[in-house]
Amino acid sequence: MRLMVGLPGWARYLAALLSVGAVTAVIAALGRFHLANASMLYLVVVLLAAVVLGRGPAIVSAFAAFLASNFFLVEPRFTLAVANPEEWITLILLLLTAMITGQVAAGQKGRAEEAEEHARAARLQYEVALLMAEPSLSRAVESVAERVRGELAVPAVRIDVVGSDGVRRATASAGDMDALEALKLGIGGSDVLMPRSSDAGADAPSRWMRVRPPHSGRRGARPLRLLRVPIRSPHGDAGEIVLAAPLESELDPASIRLLEALSPQLWAAVERARLRDEATQAEVARRADQAKSALLDAVSHDLRTPLSSIIASAGSLLQSDIDWPHDERRGFAQAIEQEAQRLDRIVGNLLDLSRLESGELRPDRGWYEPIALIHDVVGRLRPLIGTHPIRLDLPEELPPVLLDYSKVDQVLSNLVENAAKYSPPGAGIAITAAVTDGTLQVTVTDDGTGIAPEALPHLFEPFFRGSRARPQSGSGLGLAVARGLVEAHRGRIWAENRPGGGASFTFDIPGNGTAQ
Amino acid sequence: MSQPGRAGTGARILVIEDEPAIRLAVERNLTGHGFDVRGIDSAEGGLELETRFHPDLVLLDLVLPDVEGFEVIQRLRSRSSIPIIVLTVRGAEQDKVRALELGADDYLTKPFGVDELLARIRVALRHAAPSGSGPDPIFRSAELEVDLERRAVTVGGRPVHLTPTEYALLGALIAEAGRVLTDRALLQRVWGPEYGSEDHYLHVYMARLRKKLERDPANPRYLRTEAGVGYRLLELETG
Numbered sequence: 001m002r003l004m005v006g007l008p009g010w011a012r013y014l015a016a017l018l019s020v021g022a023v024t025a026v027i028a029a030l031g032r033f034h035l036a037n038a039s040m041l042y043l044v045v046v047l048l049a050a051v052v053l054g055r056g057p058a059i060v061s062a063f064a065a066f067l068a069s070n071f072f073l074v075e076p077r078f079t080l081a082v083a084n085p086e087e088w089i090t091l092i093l094l095l096l097t098a099m100i101t102g103q104v105a106a107g108q109k110g111r112a113e114e115a116e117e118h119a120r121a122a123r124l125q126y127e128v129a130l131l132m133a134e135p136s137l138s139r140a141v142e143s144v145a146e147r148v149r150g151e152l153a154v155p156a157v158r159i160d161v162v163g164s165d166g167v168r169r170a171t172a173s174a175g176d177m178d179a180l181e182a183l184k185l186g187i188g189g190s191d192v193l194m195p196r197s198s199d200a201g202a203d204a205p206s207r208w209m210r211v212r213p214p215h216s217g218r219r220g221a222r223p224l225r226l227l228r229v230p231i232r233s234p235h236g237d238a239g240e241i242v243l244a245a246p247l248e249s250e251l252d253p254a255s256i257r258l259l260e261a262l263s264p265q266l267w268a269a270v271e272r273a274r275l276r277d278e279a280t281q282a283e284v285a286r287r288a289d290q291a292k293s294a295l296l297d298a299v300s301h302d303l304r305t306p307l308s309s310i311i312a313s314a315g316s317l318l319q320s321d322i323d324w325p326h327d328e329r330r331g332f333a334q335a336i337e338q339e340a341q342r343l344d345r346i347v348g349n350l351l352d353l354s355r356l357e358s359g360e361l362r363p364d365r366g367w368y369e370p371i372a373l374i375h376d377v378v379g380r381l382r383p384l385i386g387t388h389p390i391r392l393d394l395p396e397e398l399p400p401v402l403l404d405y406s407k408v409d410q411v412l413s414n415l416v417e418n419a420a421k422y423s424p425p426g427a428g429i430a431i432t433a434a435v436t437d438g439t440l441q442v443t444v445t446d447d448g449t450g451i452a453p454e455a456l457p458h459l460f461e462p463f464f465r466g467s468r469a470r471p472q473s474g475s476g477l478g479l480a481v482a483r484g485l486v487e488a489h490r491g492r493i494w495a496e497n498r499p500g501g502g503a504s505f506t507f508d509i510p511g512n513g514t515a516q
Numbered sequence: 517m518s519q520p521g522r523a524g525t526g527a528r529i530l531v532i533e534d535e536p537a538i539r540l541a542v543e544r545n546l547t548g549h550g551f552d553v554r555g556i557d558s559a560e561g562g563l564e565l566e567t568r569f570h571p572d573l574v575l576l577d578l579v580l581p582d583v584e585g586f587e588v589i590q591r592l593r594s595r596s597s598i599p600i601i602v603l604t605v606r607g608a609e610q611d612k613v614r615a616l617e618l619g620a621d622d623y624l625t626k627p628f629g630v631d632e633l634l635a636r637i638r639v640a641l642r643h644a645a646p647s648g649s650g651p652d653p654i655f656r657s658a659e660l661e662v663d664l665e666r667r668a669v670t671v672g673g674r675p676v677h678l679t680p681t682e683y684a685l686l687g688a689l690i691a692e693a694g695r696v697l698t699d700r701a702l703l704q705r706v707w708g709p710e711y712g713s714e715d716h717y718l719h720v721y722m723a724r725l726r727k728k729l730e731r732d733p734a735n736p737r738y739l740r741t742e743a744g745v746g747y748r749l750l751e752l753e754t755g
Contacts, residue, residue: 300605301605304605304626304627305535305537305538305626306537307626307627308535308537308538308541308626308627308628309535309537309538309540309541310627311627311628311629312538312541312542312545312627312628312629312630312633313541313544315545315629315630315631316541316544316545316548316630319545319630319631321549322548322549324548328544328548331540331544332541332544335537335540335541338537339537342537383536384536384537385536387536387557424558424581424582425534425557425558425561425581
């Protein structure tokens with residue numbers, strides 16, 4: 001049916017006349033026919049013409065049937081004179097019946113087409129709504145362009161959407177190369193926005209313009225014309241849909257209405273995307289703020305704990321109401337020294353973290369004996385980690401490994417301090433070490449409560465503090481710095497829960513010349 | 517210069533603090549000042565030790581590895597009225613108020629000086645001590661003198677007239693001299709138990725009281741503001 005509607009007007013009228021002629025020929029060939037029976041045949045033709053060809057051809061065929069029966073069937077034949085006045089009545093009745101039938105049938109057809117058009121628009125809008133649900137606006141608009149191209153069977157479609165702030169939000173096109181080139185040419189380059197509604201007038205009609213593809217010399221290239229359908233929004237134009245169609249084709253008004261019906265959907269999707277972007281940016285800013293204040297909280301707590309004992313110890317030494325015995329004085333001084341060193345390690349962690357993040361930290365490697373390093377760390381930390389007994393499970397000797405002594409010292413210190421922080425007072429900490437193929441592997445295990453499974457992937461992120469952490473119990477910098485330092489050595493660090501309870505942290509340092 | 521042992525007069529102090537360095541420094545100092553000190557690094561251990569050691573005062577860190585400090589206050593309060601001084605950090609004003617409302621007697625903000633620590637401990641112990649002869653009828657702090665029997669207030673010998681509400685507010689502070697009182701506690705003691713969030717009354721009356729009692733109301737000597745928590749009346753040396 002759609003195909004016949006596509007016929008030019010004159011062809012449809014010709015078809016109507018030809019069908020009347022054909023029926024007349026059949027009647028003539030079959031010989032004597034009563035006029036009333038012949039009229040029935042003509043009515044069938046008129047009905048068909050109305051349904052298939054439309055209202056105009058139906059009326060033309062009604063008149064043609066009236067004239068043909070008069071001329072060929074009514075005595076005297078081959079004239080338009082009518083001998084029997086009764087036959088006049090039959091002829092007039094034929095004409096009237098044919099015209100009314102044609103009108104009614106054509107009206108029905110129009111309504112059926114309208115319903116079909118509505119159904120098509122509804123289906124397309126539904127599908128476009130589904131496509132626009134895609135979170136990436138540009139991908140969504142791209143699939144809509146492809147869908148529109150398929151629906152209207154045109155060589156190329158391009159969709160430009162502009163937000164209410166005048167910023168282009170998305171551009172997408174679909175179609176074959178030549179048609180797309182022509183489209184670009186017609187629009188005047190892909191970077192040019194369509195005129196805003198103030199220039200074009202809010203009711204600027206969809207308009208055709210004729211373009212020639214750039215490679216029209218090539219086989220298959222053909223002149224095209226462009227149809228620009230503005231996308232309307234409450235705030236004016238919000239972009240356009242541009243179709244490239246063959247020059248000779250005629251896009252029915254229903255299809256243009258279809259395109260115009262997509263406007264609100266496209267615009268709404270663009271606004272939605274803009275609001276989502278804004279919400280995302282606000283969320284990012286909020287999280288950055290949160291991270292910053294979490295860092296400040298954590299760092300100030302980390303710094304204040306050693307400061308508290310330094311101030312208390314120094315204050316004690318300064319009190320004039322007491323003459324402290326020698327051992328006590330020494331104890332206060334030792335506390336001041338140890339806590340000052342702890343402060344220094346915290347500041348070192350902070351500096352390392354910022355250097356790691358900016359990529360400035362390079363390991364300064366030398367050949368070192370791992371067991372001596374471990375004893376060094378444990379000897380320094382033992383007084384600081386309270387009641388946690390440290391068990392060393394080390395071989396008699398290990399071969400020297402190429403590493404940055406102070407950085408690996410810091411990695412191990414951070415792991416031991418972390419183990420002490422996350423296990424109950426008195427719980428033991430064990431350190432094991434091995435060297436395999438020049439790679440040092442060190443494991444620190446604790447008898448704590450273990451690590452929540454959901455926390456495992458985030459343990460080494462800066463400022464992450466596991467749920468087993470107490471409130472205000474430190475910055476969570478230690479593990480992040482440890483990972484950074486190990487990775488600067490091209491090693492790995494990971495954490496596991498031990499089958500018997502508690503957690504284990506392991507790192508390895510490839511010492512066999514993989515250094516830069 | 518006094519000898520170790522004199523100042524503390526043997527009072528027993530339980531220190532519940534999980535940071536070993538802080539605990540050790542405090543223990544050492546208090547022992548040197550004549551207190552009988554026990555330190556412990558966990559809440560459960562501290563609660564258990566309290567029943568055996570029978571301390572006269574508990575120094576409690578609010579952040580402990582096993583149980584929150586607030587719960588420790590509640591559990592101690594459910595069985596005794598022993599003075600509790602909590603150790604908190606700056607910026608945790610809400611924690612201080614909550615600890616005081618749960619029954620803590622005072623707080624110290626880390627990092628704290630040892631003189632401040634000793635002063636707070638003495639105030640708390642004095643308030644807890646059963647006073648045989650009833651409260652001293654005359655309160656003195658530097659130039660401020662309040663005769664509690666005659667309800668007469670003088671500053672540097674010059675009589676000061678106070679309205680009944682102003683006097684009630686001053687009286688509430690004198691009753692807890694040296695200790696911090698939260699805004700809510702002051703409101704309830706002076707205005708009545710149905711008050712609690714009408715901070716502005718309190719601040720208005722405190723401003724009037726300062727104008728009458730302080731030489732420089734903007735820089736008060738006696739009526740100190742504990743930012744975000746409440747007020748404290750200082751007992752200064754007289755003379």
